[in-house]
Amino acid sequence: MTHIRPVLSGLLALALSATSFSNASAQAVRTYVETFDGPDPSVMLNGVVDYGADGGWAVRIDDGALELLNTTEGDAVRYYTTPTVSYPGSMRISRTDGATIQVDVRVDADFRAGAGLIGGFDHQKKDYLLFAVGPAQQAYVLARTNGKARILVATHHDAVKTAQTNRLKVSREGGGLRFDVNDSHVLTIDREDVPGAGIGLGAFGRGSFSFDNVNISDPIPASKGLRAVDLTGLASHTMEAAKCDLPVPTAKAKIVVFGTYEGEALSSVALAGVDKETTATEFLIEEGADPLYVVVHSRSSMLSLFTGATDRVERLVLLSSGNGRKGATGTGVAGIERERTVFGGRCASGFHDLNTVAAITARSSIAKALGRAPDAVFGSYEAKRVSLPSGEIEKSRAGSLPAPAGFDAEVWHDGSRFYPAGLLRVNLDGIVSQAEPRPYDILPSKLGIAQLIGLGAIEKMTDGAFKIVKPITHYPAALTGAHAVTFVLAAGVAKPGGDPGHSCVFSEESGEMVSASALCRARTAQ
Known part of the structure; x- marks a missing residue:
């Protein structure tokens, strides 16, 4: 009998390793991080990923994430396992058995498809449990036993976000395995139903599956490594990817950091080419005497619109793990002059949830670059408006804005679910960006279809x-x-x-x- 607590609501596995390192010093937990932002995909996940086409699967690094695409095989399962990693500050290899694993997952797929985390992997029998989410609030647990896979649990769960990135976590709990989605406890599998101790990533069915910000955290003391190996090249790659070369703030400046995935509005101007989506968020600078050193990190191409007491901003640093044109990051700003703007690229981990290792490492990287810790760090998956330095975040209600004149109202309403703050029209001349800003002649997504219907x-x-x-x-x-x-x-x-x-x-x-x-x-x- 399978024991599941609580009964909640699964087939592919991609076990891992990483190339970006961080040290979650709290509770002396060692953490291994992969952000897929490095220059060499061949060393990502310790080099275990075979890129290109294989059967029904195609695997690539796209826009700073690992993407698996399956177009034909509805019951296909694919997995990679990496039983060891090198934790930060160590030149030794350590086992990942029993480690906690987390990942950001986005699923664009058939309804009977999903992606997530492997737990309890048996390295000899190849049995495992896959904890996965689907495209429309589905949550799955799949068990592979004696060469056959079966779904243990398939249901809907309120913690799973539809058409958005979900943060998944699998950890040990009393000898069993606990599954969390977006910091909500989904279920626990009891000890007797866990086949092994290995960990990994996974996806199944037809669709596109994106993985990012993989964390492997192991409380085992660093002295219990297995064998010494030469990781000089790997360490060099990691250090290079994490370097931040930023101007130092003045002594009186208050350092404020905000991390986000994307903006709530769609920008009328493209910062990564008109064939890619650029979102937008407003940053309202509150009145005050102290100068502000503002750092904004976005996961995708985003325009930051600064309003209010913008004279307080002595420096704006824009960081992003999104891809633009010719090496640019697809970020830009309106309301702050170029002289006060710095494009820092990918010098720190992307984050939007403060209760993650990515947020901890980002704060650490920025502190090292600036010579002191940020005074305040805030985050949100998306936002309409962020007030600084208070960190107050304003969000819009999806579908609350009417269609602009000349747009089809029905299609606009449907498409604006993904852009709750609607369309942000900005003056092209006032934008500071790395790549050349270009106005959209046809807007992205269904908003563009609503526009073309109107025309x-x-x-x-x-x-x-x-x-x-x-x-x-x-x-x-x-x-x-x-x-x-x-x-x-x-x-x-x-x-x-x-x-x-x-x-x-x-x-x-x-x-x-x-x-x-x-x-x-x-x-x-x-």
Whole structure:
């Protein structure tokens, strides 16, 4: 009998290692961190990942994350295991058996698909438990026993976010395994049902699965390593990736740090190319006497709009793990002059949750670079407005904003679920960025479709598809995952440029699919 506490609500595994290191000094826990932001993918996860196509799977590093894509095999399972790692400050190899593992996971996939963490891996029999989340609040536990996988638990759980990044954690609890999602306890598997002690990452089914910010934390004292090995090259790579070369604040300046994944608004200006999404967040500087040294870290391309008492800002540092053009990070600012702005790239770990090792290491990296610790650190997955230095965060209610004039209201309302603060229109001339800022001629995602309907280039069909009835220069960007749609090219209309993402595109004349989207082909084959 399988023992699960509490009964909650699973098939692929990707066990790990890491190349960015941190030391969570609290409780003397050693932590090994992989952020997938280094220059050499071959050393990420200790070099165990085979990139490229293999069967139905394709594996790559994309936008600072590990992405697994399966387009054909609905029951496919794939996993890698790394039984040892080198913890920070050590040139020795230590076992990961029994360690706590955490990861940020985003799932854009079929409903019976998911990704998450491996626990209890038996290195001889290859049995394991996979704790996973799906694309629409599903939570799974999958058990592989004697070569056969079966789902132990499949249900919905309020802790799992839909169409967003979820933070997963598997840890030891009384000899069993505890599964947490976004700091909420989901379930515990009792000791007798745990096959082994190994750990890992995993994904299953058809879809796109993104992994980032992997943490392996082990309370075992550092002296209990296994064998000494030469890790000079690996350590050098890690140190180089974590270097911060930032201007030192003045003695009176208050250092304020804010970490986020993305903004709540969609920017009207692209900072990473018009084929990528740029979001936006407003930073309201409160009145006060002390100068401010502000550090903003975003996971994806984001515009920071500074308002209020901006004269207080003596320096703004923009950090990001998102990818822009020609090495730029896809970040920018409006409201602060270039002379006061510094682009620090990827010199610190990305974070949005303060109760994570990533936040601890980011704070440490920034403190070392600036010569003293930040006075305040704040974080949020997304925000409409952040007031500084108080750290007050304002969020919008999804669907609360009406469609702008000239946009289709129904499609706007649907698309704005992912941009609760709506569209932020900014003046191109006032933007400071690394890459050249470009206004979107066609907005990303479904907001772009709402725009094209208003322009008469697209018409809504009764089954929810969209017919392109007039030529358009390119598809809206970011039509992936939950943003994917189905297009029909009207007779005589040329195929648009750009990438339709995971969307399907059919020809009205031939009735055949003309899209190259692998996930679309997988969906239509069902």
